[in-house]
Amino acid sequence: MRWVHKEYFFFILAVLLPVLCGSFFLLANSLGGEIQIAVIVEPPKPRITCFNANDLTTLNTADRTCPITHTFLGDLPLTESVTAQGVVAEIHPLLLTRFNTAAAFAKADGINLFIASGFRTLSRQAALFQRAVEIRGSETEAAKWVLPPQFSHHPQGLAIDVNYPGDKIGALWLERNGAQFGLCRVYANEWWHFEGVIAPGGRCPPLASNALVDLK
Ligand SMILES: [Zn+2]
Structure with missing residues (x-):
C-alpha cells in the first residue's frame, strides 16, 4: 500500500x-x-576607517571603534569646535589628529609637513585683517586673503596653514593625498590653507576662488 x-x-x-x-x-x-x-x-552597517601611523596601514571596519593600534579620524566633516567652556582655544583635536596622521604618511614619501599657522585668537586675526586692508587697499580685497575674525575658520580651530610660505611641494602632496585623511585645500588662491571639510575617504569639494565665499 x-x-x-x-x-x-x-x-x-x-x-x-x-x-x-x-x-x-x-x-x-x-x-x-x-x-x-x-x-x-538589512541596512548596511556603517563603516569607519582607522589609521596606523606606525606601519602606514588603514583599516576599514564595521566595528564601532578602532583597535588600539589604530587612530580614528572621525567620520564626519569638521564643522565646529566645541569646548566645555564654549571658548575655542586650539586647533580642533580631530583636525590636528588628521594632520599628524597625514604627516606620518607623507614622511614615508620623503615629504615634510608642518603647520605654519593653526588656531588664532580673535584679536590676532583682527590684527592680521587690518594689516591686509592696509596692504591691499580695501576690506574686500583683503578678505580674499585674510578674513575678518568673525568669519575666519582659524579662530574657530577649523583651519590650518600648511608649509607656508616656502614649501609648496609639501602642500601639494597634502592636496593630492589629504582626502583619505579628511583634509582638503579649500581656496584656489591659497595653496597652504587646509580644512577638515569632509569625512576621511570622502571627496574634496571644488576649490572656491578665494575666502570671500566664507563671508556669510
Ligand atoms: Zn589659512
Missing part, C-alpha cells in the same frame, strides 16, 4: 501545488495586486 501513498504525494507535489499557487496569484492580480510580498533588507 505504501507505493500508492507515494504516488499521491508526488501527484500533489507535481500537479496540484503549482495549480493552487497559480490560482492564488491570479486571484491576487484580479484583486488589483493588493497582496504584496515584503522583502526585508
Whole structure:
C-alpha cells in the first residue's frame, strides 16, 4: 500500500501545488495586486576607517571603534569646535589628529609637513585683517586673503596653514593625498590653507576662488 501513498504525494507535489499557487496569484492580480510580498533588507552597517601611523596601514571596519593600534579620524566633516567652556582655544583635536596622521604618511614619501599657522585668537586675526586692508587697499580685497575674525575658520580651530610660505611641494602632496585623511585645500588662491571639510575617504569639494565665499 505504501507505493500508492507515494504516488499521491508526488501527484500533489507535481500537479496540484503549482495549480493552487497559480490560482492564488491570479486571484491576487484580479484583486488589483493588493497582496504584496515584503522583502526585508538589512541596512548596511556603517563603516569607519582607522589609521596606523606606525606601519602606514588603514583599516576599514564595521566595528564601532578602532583597535588600539589604530587612530580614528572621525567620520564626519569638521564643522565646529566645541569646548566645555564654549571658548575655542586650539586647533580642533580631530583636525590636528588628521594632520599628524597625514604627516606620518607623507614622511614615508620623503615629504615634510608642518603647520605654519593653526588656531588664532580673535584679536590676532583682527590684527592680521587690518594689516591686509592696509596692504591691499580695501576690506574686500583683503578678505580674499585674510578674513575678518568673525568669519575666519582659524579662530574657530577649523583651519590650518600648511608649509607656508616656502614649501609648496609639501602642500601639494597634502592636496593630492589629504582626502583619505579628511583634509582638503579649500581656496584656489591659497595653496597652504587646509580644512577638515569632509569625512576621511570622502571627496574634496571644488576649490572656491578665494575666502570671500566664507563671508556669510
Ligand atoms: Zn589659512
